[in-house]
Amino acid sequence: MNSVKKGHPTLHVDDLHTWFDLRAGILKAVDGVTIEVGEREAVGLVGESGCGKSVTAFSIMGLVPVPGKIAAGSISFGDRCISTLSDDEMSKIRGRDISMIFQDPMTYLNPVFSVERQITETILLHQPISKQEARTRTVGLLRSTGIPEAEKVTKYYPHQLSGGMRQRVLIAMAIACNPSLIIADEPTTALDVTVQAQILRLIKRMKEELKTSLLLITHDLGIVAHMCDRVYVMYAGKIVEHGDVWQIFKHAQHPYTRGLLECVLSIDQFKREIRTIDGFVPNLIHPPSGCRFRTRCAFATAECSNEPPLTQIEEGHYLACYNPQGDR
């Protein structure tokens, strides 16, 4: 299961460049990213904040905020190119084929409409069924996400729900039309750990039951280790390493991936020296030439001023670095 299954992957992002034309210059938030998500696969996209993870997700959904635009590259979904679709065409795909779960459900739920109205709206937009049927299905969806007294909750407004409940409503909305891909952008960052565990378990179960693919964006490597089959590590708008979850967690070669793994404060290790990656993500209007990580990298050499290509180092394991770290 190292590489994507044969045939068309569910999602294929090819050499994506999403740029923001700002007064200060062009901010290259995503600068040549290639990602594949296979059928029924769970893929993780990790990196620090400001490295372009969310912009990648918004690009896939066709929701890049102004003044951003997809400057180059293509995104295909199944055998269809979706990066060139019009807004109308894209809105037919959004919610039906690809849906998204966001970090902060309060921002993405409309505060003035009831839960029922918001979920039935999604269903009615994509499926030719009656309002009554849509309402019944809403109750079923809420129940399947583990909301107690679902009939009552459909009448609630978002402010009457707790954070965990809101996230369940958002998940119910995301799965309402049986999408083939769910993009989850930091779905549990705003939640407490015990609720996080419930939500992750729910996402995992839904993924199995509905046979969907999952693109999980997070900075929490613990969650990735738990949920994903393959992992892409992103730094300053580029993919620096990707491979299956074992390759990344056990045999990471890129100094950045290593750094990320070493600076995680895990509960299973006791009071060792706290490791860090010095510095911070560079300004993406004027990124460093060559390897973008070289300004923070302890292993940078003269060669690093040329950009390292993303090359395969073993079956399914790709690396963009001239100084691989070897095995730990």
Place this chain on the structure above:
Amino acid sequence: MRMPLLEVVDLKKTFPVRTGFFSGELKGKVVHAVDGISFKVEAGETLGLVGESGCGKTTALQLMCRLIEPTSGAVYFEGTNVYDLDAKALRDVRREMKLVFQDPYASLNPRRTIGNTLCRQFTIRGMSKVKAKEEATGLLETVGLLPAEDFFARHPHELSGGQRQRVAVARALGFRPKLIFADEPVSALDMSVRGQILGLMKKLQKSNGLTYVFVTHDLGVVRSICTKIAVMYLGKIVEFADVEELFLKPQHPYTKALISSTPIPNPDSRNVEQLVLSGEVPSPIDLPPGCRFSSRCPVKQDDCVLKEPELLEVRKNHLVACYHPLA
């Protein structure tokens, strides 16, 4: 016997409940934010106060610095009850115990330069400007913001999140405090920066002989910096132990669930059975009868709902409030 640096005795804080903006307080209904907590912190220790949101950990911290007045109870700092102090004496005590907040974007005044922010605590107490600048420069150097002169003239918006949090730590270090309260000091920071700030705080603890009280929901942070942990649930401490003891032999089912719910960054751990709690933290207004964790407890028995369990010592320095502690 040696006096503990900080001793909290049966501290309680309730807040009245209001139903709407114009309606009055509901009679007899209160939020039990902190409901009788007691513990001691010895000099040089780092106590972690952990729990989910709404468990009262931040209220507890505010009470300890007397930012809010308690409903009942006492907090002794070096043997003095901080609630007995008058305004002047309290100001003096507050030089010895300082605060670092979660969000360095909010806790620094955006209109003041870093130098101004740091100097203010000195000039306000009558130090000359020249001397204050010297002190502030020293503080910046201590927290690794070099060259200090460069940072002195900058405004908070010109700094990264990690640098801002360093400034907040620097500010707390003025007057060489003995105790620093930190409320989620690294939660707003990126994971690569978290280690930098925690490493800095650890280093300062050694060099300045500091004692910390950390409020956090992140067990990873606790494990890497704390020596003792108090686990809070709905305003009460349910377990109190040394860090290693607590992680290796958690006794309270809630502690066990917290540890088990925290994902470990190792794909080998994905097959380990997790103890996932059902439901969410109940309302602190209408507490469940008996043990307040009973509504979510996986090992609940009939006697749990009859009477609230007390925090008792089950092993040396290991206190648990549970009738059926885990083996």
